[in-house]
Amino acid sequence: MKIFLLASQAMIALFLILAILLHVAKGEGLGGIGGSAKLFGTPKGMEEGLDRITWGLAIAFLLLSLVLAILKA
Numbered sequence: 001m002k003i004f005l006l007a008s009q010a011m012i013a014l015f016l017i018l019a020i021l022l023h024v025a026k027g028e029g030l031g032g033i034g035g036s037a038k039l040f041g042t043p044k045g046m047e048e049g050l051d052r053i054t055w056g057l058a059i060a061f062l063l064l065s066l067v068l069a070i071l072k073a
Helices: 002-022 046-072
Strands: none
Touching: 002 046
């Protein structure tokens, strides 16, 4: 069972990394100095779905980490 949980955690971690990398950059960084910053940048449609998936994966990863920590003790 522990091997299954570790494999699941590794899979969730990879999917979480992928989901985070798929997000559109919201910060303007140094682009805001020259006036080229976006004035209106709200997440819609697919971006909101990607946010939900990312949050779900993050919560699943944290809960699975907690379960594995309890099993180790």
